[in-house]
Amino acid sequence: MATHQIQTVTRTGAVASTLATNKLIRNTYTLLSLTLLFSALMAGVSVVLRVPPMAYLLCIGGAFLLMWLVLPRTANSAAGLGVVFGITGLMGFGLGPIISLYLGLPNGPQIVGTAFGGTAAIFLGLSGYALMTRRDFSFMGGFLFTGIIVVLLAALANIFLAIPALSLALSAAIIFIMSGFILYDTSRMVNGGETNYIHATVGLYLSIFNIFVSLLQLLGIMGGDD
Amino acid sequence: MDIWMKILSAVLIVMMLVFIWPRARQMLKESPKGSSQDWMSVMIPLAAVIGFVILLMALV
Numbered sequence: 001m002a003t004h005q006i007q008t009v010t011r012t013g014a015v016a017s018t019l020a021t022n023k024l025i026r027n028t029y030t031l032l033s034l035t036l037l038f039s040a041l042m043a044g045v046s047v048v049l050r051v052p053p054m055a056y057l058l059c060i061g062g063a064f065l066l067m068w069l070v071l072p073r074t075a076n077s078a079a080g081l082g083v084v085f086g087i088t089g090l091m092g093f094g095l096g097p098i099i100s101l102y103l104g105l106p107n108g109p110q111i112v113g114t115a116f117g118g119t120a121a122i123f124l125g126l127s128g129y130a131l132m133t134r135r136d137f138s139f140m141g142g143f144l145f146t147g148i149i150v151v152l153l154a155a156l157a158n159i160f161l162a163i164p165a166l167s168l169a170l171s172a173a174i175i176f177i178m179s180g181f182i183l184y185d186t187s188r189m190v191n192g193g194e195t196n197y198i199h200a201t202v203g204l205y206l207s208i209f210n211i212f213v214s215l216l217q218l219l220g221i222m223g224g225d226d
Numbered sequence: 227m228d229i230w231m232k233i234l235s236a237v238l239i240v241m242m243l244v245f246i247w248p249r250a251r252q253m254l255k256e257s258p259k260g261s262s263q264d265w266m267s268v269m270i271p272l273a274a275v276i277g278f279v280i281l282l283m284a285l286v
């Protein structure tokens with residue numbers, strides 16, 4: 001009798017957990033789709049307005065401050081949704097000068113289109129892999145964060161050294177690490193490591209954003225001399 | 227890149243490092259160790275991404 005009750009409670013708990021995970025995944029991908037659309041819209045506005053390159057850094061700085069100071073206090077409330085749209089809108093607007101720069105190349109529209117399609121394919125492929133296999137990729141945490149620290153330090157040095165080969169290597173490394181973060185973040189949603197869809201959305205958005213910018217840079221360097 | 231762009235970029239990167247550093251330390255301490263099979267399950271899709279990016283670079 002007692003064993004039967006325990007089994008029932010365990011089964012009910014497992015069903016509730018699965019439902020909660022499915023809801024988290026559905027909410028995250030819905031919000032991610034909306035924020036990506038909003039971000040693309042803001043990037044389009046920024047391209048049309050011919051915003052100067054300095055806007056990129058200012059927008060990224062503003063988005064970073066929102067992520068750092070405001071998001072942790074609002075992520076568990078409805079206000080968090082507004083903050084996510086603020087972050088992604090700013091980052092999209094900041095992309096405008098970069099997209100304008102690449103559109104100015106002889107095969108610019110092809111480069112931007114390929115970077116966009118390539119980013120979508122990488123995200124869908126990796127996220128689909130993590131969702132289908134349901135593997136726990138939490139063991140990658142230390143590796144990914146160490147990688148990000150190394151990349152940031154190298155990027156800091158390259159601002160003043162301006163070595164093109166290092167810039168190319170950094171773009172490749174960022175794509176590699178952000179791809180790892182897509183697996184890591186998706187697996188955290190599936191395996192209960194992340195329960196807040198606003199945090200999950202911001203994490204996945206940042207990976208997509210960084211892959212797009214780095215892919216644009218790689219394709220621009222390799223294909224811009226035609 | 228003009229000097230103000232360089233300075234602002236450097237400030238942004240330092241801010242990111244300050245933000246990420248505590249989480250990176252925590253991750254290094256608390257992340258579970260992966261087996262060789264776990265790492266293989268990660269390296270296969272990541273290798274596919276590398277191959278895909280090389281293909282895109284060749285096509286553009």
